[in-house]
Amino acid sequence: MINKAFSFCLTLALLCISVLANAQQQNTEKGPINEFFRSNDKIYVIVGVLVIIFIGIVLFLIRLDRKIGKLEEKERNNP
Amino acid sequence: MAKHWWKALAILLLLYVIIAGFTVEIPIIGTNGQSSRGLFFHVPMWICMYTMFTISIVYSLFFLSKYDLKKDVIAAAAAGVGSFFGVMGFATGSLWATYTWGGTLTDDPKQMCTALAILIYLAYLVLRLSIHDLDKRARISAVYNIFAYALLIPLTYIIPRMVDSLHPGSATTPGFASKDTSGSMKQVLYPAFIGWTLLSVWIFSLVVRYKKLQLKNIFK
16 A cells, blocks of 8 residues: 555656656746845855755654664564 | 754754855865865764774674673674765765865875775675674674774874875874864864764664664574
């Protein structure tokens, strides 16, 4: 059941990527957030990239931590 | 939740290090340009490696004093995580050297000696895999680990400080003494040391907990 849901989500995400690739155009939107990311030769874009990668790794570690914790719990209840 | 506070501290410190590491004002010196920011990410890899290898030798000594196999498993886990951070440090340093020293693998003594030290620890991991008898493996690898650590410190810390090196802190270049590093960099560097070290301890604790579940016959 979980596998089906997962593969459905993955297919949907991959489809979304192809749609996004087709809809590519120059982002010229104004606003304080866009101005901030374009300032200082767009260095904040890469700061954002690294923050995203780091948050991804941390979420992975937290999930792993919880999974191992659950296994330990199971082990404690029926050794 | 009470026992997880240090993981949250590691995440917060590292988020600060990533954001401040790219945005803080740094002095532009020589051919380094903006690449001096690598200090916040390259040097902590080595701090993590030293922390893990120190944990590893301490547990090897514990093992040799009581012959308790649990200690040997923990020493091996620490050596594995330490080698990983060592390889990361070497890779980041090689990339950095390509664009500042004019070569990926230079004749810099610290780089060469560190490559040797990492190879010595990789040999430790291979040695463990080559012995099937648990007690024999634990004893031989614990003794080897002591020799490996006894080489690690001279190779990566003492020799590079005695001879000319491109790294800071050698015979002819300034080190990280109180006057040599700009204050703005220290504000990021020290949190980076703490944050990355906590992250490496977190990864190490996950490996140990996994090993405890996997090797139930030893951890009873």
